[in-house]
Amino acid sequence: MSVRILALVGSLRAGSHNRQLAEAAVKHAPEGARIELFDGLADVPFYNEDLDVEGSVPAAAARLREAAASADALLLFSPEYNGTMPAVLKNAIDWLSRPYGAGALVGKPVAVVGTAFGQYGGVWAQDEARKAAGIAGAKVLEDVKLSVPGSVTRFAETHPADDTEVVEQLSAVLAAVQGRAGEAAAA
Template sequence: MDNKPFRILALAGSLRQGSYNQGLLRAARELAPNWVEVSFFDLGTLPFFNEDLEATDDPTVVHQFKDAIAHADAVLIATPEYNGMVPGVLGNAIDWASRPTGQSVLRNKPVAVMGAVLGKSGSIHAQTALRGALKRIGAVIVPDPQVLVPHASRLFDEHVNLRDEKTREDIRRLIEAIAHWCQRIKPDRSDSALSGADWSR
């Protein structure tokens, strides 16, 4: 019996201290059942994508990034929206992960997206653009629930802990949906972390 945890790699589209999107991911780690392991990769460590850099071999940190995706059962992205678009830091990470074209580590990888912004869009424009890119790369997009978090500053405490119960419930449901999609596309995991999954916490 394989007792390995179900691994989710968490990526934030904001680097700032006090980021609400990093706060959403910390909430996901806190709310996940105990058989789910949520780990983080700091996208700020990646260089700007440049085909010259990958011409000989990927930089070490890019190898580490791709390995982290490859070893995860699923990826969970939390992103703000910058001028209606995906923030550059996240777009840059997706560019690296998309290569080599046709052989990306994101191919057939379940990916879920959520996002928080100060405005009223809840990050819908960034999420739509991101889903489109991920689909082109061949990722398996977890379609719902959509976790759109508008007016984020009202939902967190001074330590950037998510306090809003509805958003916390949305995140719980999203994690459940991620595991569900993994089970659909990777039934071999049904004898491990996903079997007898206890959703009670």
């Protein structure tokens, strides 16, 4: 059975280290897993119930929901902005949480990882993303974590896909997500 994992990156910056970390996940996906890097979070409007009307949901939000609904699991990559997750990632979680009780995240395995410049690698933001995803109905993998500190210096000349330690840790995360997604699909 092939497992499809949707990757959402909470940074829109072209040179984002979290985007690079997601690219590393795609490159190092374990056999039997396919990681799809979602492009288009910048196009999703801020969540507004007035826009979330059946038959007229904005195209970008509908595409996000479809991608998440068809995935077996999600992997969220979060930098840390002022001690919390970026608005673009929170907005994605908000869109995926609706309709209430039946959103695209309900019951899906979700892991949160990331990198940030600070000494803790963005753990506060990642904890906030786990909390929001859990409230949205996801089956948050609380024991599957990766926070890479010092991103600006660590990845100044090395792509995360070429950092042996990061690849090893990321591979463990990917194997765990793949395993949980397989368990959820078999249940």
